[in-house]
Amino acid sequence: MTVRVQRDDFDIGAELAALSDGDTGIGGVCSFTGLVRDLHPQAGEGPGTVRALTLEHYPGMTERQLEAIEAEARERWPLSACLIIHRYGRMEPGERIVLVACASAHREAAFDACRFIMDWLKTKAPFWKLEETGDAGQRWVDARHSDQNAADRWSELPG
């Protein structure tokens, strides 16, 4: 079980290599990296609208939630290894926010588990995004219904 909540950036290549290192039963690793965007397509806003993001979180509960999500993924799929890294603090467009990686003997399990963790993380891990907008203002990002729907899909599966 590996969950890290940190201010600093991370090295994807090193993290993925470490994840599968020494376990030659692993057939595949699925990873997802979330990046800061400089726009909100949903709001019809063009590039340059978002100058930076600040990620606030709830220290303590964040780690507990991420560990619970990872434990649920390990219960649902046969994972050899699993990693969740989520940053907090101020980040500019293009910067990495989150890395989720799942290793398994089977690619189906790796894909499913990685997507499950991202979907649950989006609706359960206590992080909040504050955007710095082009007019020098700030605004809190609203939760998206599509994220809740994506998370809810997984509840219908046998646990």
Next chain:
Amino acid sequence: MTVRVQRDDFDIGAELAALSDGDTGIGGVCSFTGLVRDLHPQAGEGPGTVRALTLEHYPGMTERQLEAIEAEARERWPLSACLIIHRYGRMEPGERIVLVACASAHREAAFDACRFIMDWLKTKAPFWKLEETGDAGQRWVDARHSDQNAADRWSELPG
């Protein structure tokens, strides 16, 4: 469009960084890395059964097929960038065989496209695995019905 068929290993961190570099409209990158396993769980064989793999391919057709698969993915999902690297030649357990990475404004598209490419690649890209087994013999790996089923699922979607 980036498709590479090569004998050499690749650097996942560098590849993923290059994939999204300079495009601040990208919200997420989904990647899948396939690794050489030293066993065949399907056949009930334990660790150490497979000493190495040799990947044979059909130069020319391989690139064409991978490019066609990537083009199909770009038609089906709004991708900002896409990468397929597949190695050929001899590889030992733990070595990387294939990297597929898809970048998009939306994580759903990145996940779907990456999985689609892997599923189609498994059944359409002309590669064949020759295993070196523990008893110093060799055997060609059989195609799996589950791979064909996984690829067929995507045909049901609107093209």
Next chain:
Amino acid sequence: MLKLLYFAWLRTKIGIPEERVSVPDGVTDVADLIGWLRGRGDGYAEALANLDVVKVAVNQEYVPFTHPVVAGDEVALFPPVTGG
């Protein structure tokens, strides 16, 4: 005594990230606590006006508004999360 934590726009509307409070005897669950907090000032009333966008954790676990609160609890109030 309860330890109260506020995050994101609940924090900015209320104006402080955390506080320790002693609540009246009638406050036995989260709904009671929120009702009591609304009476503490305009910032609280505004932050807690629409419970559709207020999530609650007691001792770092999500709970419904009917969850009891007892002395020593850490109660966090925050908007729906937007990480990832």
Next chain:
Amino acid sequence: MLKLLYFAWLRTKIGIPEERVSVPDGVTDVADLIGWLRGRGDGYAEALANLDVVKVAVNQEYVPFTHPVVAGDEVALFPPVTGG
């Protein structure tokens, strides 16, 4: 003249990776070609015995056994693929 390519266990059974052949006039599609190849020796007959596990590409595109073959074509015969 056709350019024929064989891969994986079709290649090892037939014994060569590629060859150039002139086929009789009656050979106009892939099925004809396979029938003619089967008569060329035990290796061919064994490699092409079960067409459920033989795939065909003409000029580097997958085709069914009914696909025509004409002079100058590159015809590849191989087992179901196992990459990735």
